[in-house]
Amino acid sequence: MDIFNKFNRKDIQDRQIDTLIGLSKGVSADGNVNQAEAEFLMSWLVQSRQSTDNPIIINLLQRVSAMLEDGVLDREESVELLEILQKISGDTSEIGELAKTSSLPVNDPLPEIEFNGSSFLFTGTCAFGTRKQCHEATESLGGTIAKGVNKNLNYLVLGTYVTDSWAHETFGRKIEKAIEYREKGLPVVILTEEHWLCSGGLG
Template sequence: MNEAQYNRLGGDRINSRQIDELIGIARGLAADGALNQPEIEFLQKWLAVNVDISDQPVIRTLYGRVNDILRDGVADQDECLELLDTLERFSSGDFELGEVLKATTLPLCDPAPDLYFDGLLYCFTGTFNFGQRKHCEQAVVERGGNCGGLRKGTDVLVIGAYATSSWKHSSFGNKIIQACEWRDGGMPIVIVSEEHWRRHL
């Protein structure tokens, strides 16, 4: 075995061990169905140690998300719930970070309508390629819209790009189901994908 083959084999072993360890950490953190700031800070420290010796995109992507959450020094409830959903799905093998759900598996409005912002109430659910939910909400507010939790006055529900076909069982599935029931009952609520929303920014 030459040096290049030896180094490649060693790197493969490191990457495999890192992923196995990360899965174990994710399962441990998500075991009680809740995340708190000390747990997220622990995850950040583990990722910081491992990100520079790994070529695994899953580690780099997760590290970026955790850093975004802790950038302001506080992990709020929505951020904890989003990260919990990510860790639960990753540790169960339900998805890889970076997988984008096909829009056809979601109950989106078809055809998707043109979107406007001024005076409209937006609600965001899921995990977004655009950034954290607060970044999405800021983009709407900057364009004259409003944001909040899902309620009967909501005009637009935007579903994040990162999800799986088992969205009904995810932590944000209840919002989607509720919005569908309202829409089917005649309420003028629009359900769109993150991709469609971003095209109108």
């Protein structure tokens, strides 16, 4: 079986990605991901993982496993998973790719992050983990989590899977508001998840 997999790995991976795109379209078609759909997707990913080292399958399995770790797909996790599946089914060239920071409205240059006593807000889908995991990591470094974009916000972190089409995404308004405050001279910093990871020693 190992020899078979070695010589047919690319063919297997191509078929898996085709199937994943089909599954993503089916699950996200009604604009919602429920518990049963998430569990079905995880079962397929677990089965597929046995015959592949495809990073797309591996990364998605890790994400879905983390979401279902407590046995419940909550509303926030459902929205995050829907965003991922919509990206997979919408544009195959973007599957698994990191956002191109040059096309995102991040601060240039990116400043060093002062975690202690600063407020953070996350938007989009993060590669680090669930929104809850990002919040816990930030709080462990002394930061606080803001409820929304306001004049007192210090950092808006753009998840890795935010692409240059952010203005059309559901979270686009948060980014627009942060840009507006930044242009007015308020000290809000828009940064990438990668910079947040590096500054916090989380990567």
